Amino acid sequence: MIPASFDYLAPTTVAEALAALAEHGDEAKVLAGGQSLLPILRMRLNAPGIVIDLGKIAELQGISEDGDELVIGAMTTYAAVLASGAVSTHAALLSKAIATVADPQIRHRGTIGGALVHADPAGDVGAPALALGARYVIAGADGATRTVEADDFFEDLFTTAVGEGELLTQIRVPKHTGWGAHYEKFVRVSHQWSIVGIAATVRSEGGTIAEARVGLTNMGSTPLRAKAVEQALVGQPATDEAVRSAVASVAEGTNPPSDLNGDAVYRKHLASVLTRRAVLAAAGA
Amino acid sequence: MTRITVTVDGTKYSDEVEPRKLLVSYLREDLGKTGTVIGCDTSNCGACTVHLDGTSVKSCNVLAVQADGHEVTTIEGLAQNGELHPVQTAFHECHALQCGYCTPGMIMQTCDLLKNNPDPSEQEIREGLEGNLCRCTGYHNIVKAVQQAARQGHESGTAAADGSPAETADAEQSVGATA
Numbered sequence: 095m096i097p098a099s100f101d102y103l104a105p106t107t108v109a110e111a112l113a114a115l116a117e118h119g120d121e122a123k124v125l126a127g128g129q130s131l132l133p134i135l136r137m138r139l140n141a142p143g144i145v146i147d148l149g150k151i152a153e154l155q156g157i158s159e160d161g162d163e164l165v166i167g168a169m170t171t172y173a174a175v176l177a178s179g180a181v182s183t184h185a186a187l188l189s190k191a192i193a194t195v196a197d198p199q200i201r202h203r204g205t206i207g208g209a210l211v212h213a214d215p216a217g218d219v220g221a222p223a224l225a226l227g228a229r230y231v232i233a234g235a236d237g238a239t240r241t242v243e244a245d246d247f248f249e250d251l252f253t254t255a256v257g258e259g260e261l262l263t264q265i266r267v268p269k270h271t272g273w274g275a276h277y278e279k280f281v282r283v284s285h286q287w288s289i290v291g292i293a294a295t296v297r298s299e300g301g302t303i304a305e306a307r308v309g310l311t312n313m314g315s316t317p318l319r320a321k322a323v324e325q326a327l328v329g330q331p332a333t334d335e336a337v338r339s340a341v342a343s344v345a346e347g348t349n350p351p352s353d354l355n356g357d358a359v360y361r362k363h364l365a366s367v368l369t370r371r372a373v374l375a376a377a378g379a
Numbered sequence: 380m381t382r383i384t385v386t387v388d389g390t391k392y393s394d395e396v397e398p399r400k401l402l403v404s405y406l407r408e409d410l411g412k413t414g415t416v417i418g419c420d421t422s423n424c425g426a427c428t429v430h431l432d433g434t435s436v437k438s439c440n441v442l443a444v445q446a447d448g449h450e451v452t453t454i455e456g457l458a459q460n461g462e463l464h465p466v467q468t469a470f471h472e473c474h475a476l477q478c479g480y481c482t483p484g485m486i487m488q489t490c491d492l493l494k495n496n497p498d499p500s501e502q503e504i505r506e507g508l509e510g511n512l513c514r515c516t517g518y519h520n521i522v523k524a525v526q527q528a529a530r531q532g533h534e535s536g537t538a539a540a541d542g543s544p545a546e547t548a549d550a551e552q553s554v555g556a557t558a
Contacts, residue, residue: 099399
């Protein structure tokens with residue numbers, strides 16, 4: 095399968111990329127790692143007039159620390175995030191979730207920013223980013239940047255706060271140092287999209303859950319955060335019985351899809367089972 | 380058309396390509412490197428796996444223009460001076476193939492796996508190769524071959540895992556030998 099013809103630009107700075115986006119408008123498609131976009135182009139589900147490749151923009155790559163936050167460049171590959179000691183130390187949930195994305199070859203090319211802006215509800219990066227309260231730095235055509243809070247980033251199916259003519263440049267992840275983490279992904283076969291995935295990170299104090307964050311993958315048109323469950327978990331012992339009870343209502347208010355892998359009712363059932371497993375694992379129980 | 384300069388298996392090439400051309404098509408059709416095969420064409424099966432700057436990628440899921448300025452190693456670049464790469468030898472000796480179609484990708488991904496983890500457990504081997512499908516379901520001998528290659532890497536004191544010989548001195552010597 096071969097994509098339809100397109101023109102191609104590979105800018106070397108964010109400013110150049112933004113200028114190209116401004117010039118070409120909705121004819122343009124932004125290429126990050128390409129691990130979702132290229133299959134889309136090959137299947138001709140989309141046929142942009144021009145592809146703007148961010149692969150040569152060095153300033154969009156890399157991981158650094160800024161006070162209480164990790165700063166991850168949007169074009170940082172999954173593999174680079176996985177290899178980062180800073181991420182596994184301060185945002186273990188992100189490492190755990192990304193380790194389940196696709197396969198090693200895809201993780202070598204795919205980027206964290208590309209995945210977040212693509213915003214596939216079955217993707218494995220959105221829920222942990224949401225649960226960790228990640229903030230998003232977005233650059234606009236005038237060169238100015240704005241920062242979008244975690245709860246405001248995902249808007250709908252394949253739709254984020256990144257508007258026409260804008261680029262996601264950084265993901266700023268609040269440090270959760272010392273928090274246990276687990277991503278419980280339910281799939282039927284290896285290296286596939288989540289049927290349901292649960293991202294849980296927990297701060298424990300002597301066998302008791304002091305704080306918890308829970309994100310849901312593929313339980314609606316966007317990643318979701320289960321704030322009621324997070325509250326219910328506070329003060330609970332990290333035991334099967336207590337956690338089972340605290341997370342029982344995790345699917346309340348969700349609107350998961352029905353497809354060949356399972357209907358919405360099945361997914362809601364899965365969500366409570368997987369949340370219990372994820373929270374217990376994150377709590378080290 | 381876009382001009383790209385790519386080093387493939389130690390030789391530097393400079394070509395005009397259509398931006399929509401996939402790396403695997405460039406390797407096969409423009410360079411004649413048909414050792415890299417197209418399997419599923421949907422980025423699932425891993426048969427087209429090559430190394431881009433020393434790490435494994437699915438070459439049906441990379442545009443040729445994205446390889447501009449980078450180094451590619453294909454299955455055809457593994458053997459050195461007529462000697463099979465240790466991973467190739469292990470696949471041969473363990474009969475790690477039935478029809479053989481997935482083999483180039485399996486070998487390239489095995490090299491990547493052993494580079495990062497010279498002593499993988501069976502579970503780590505199976506997970507490391509999860510992006511490579513064998514429709515003959517010959518995984519058992521493939522795992523044995525990876526284990527043998529790992530053992531040989533230890534015995535010889537060199538990383539059998541070094542799957543990117545083209546990135547060593549050979550590549551530099553051939554720079555400028557534009558095909």
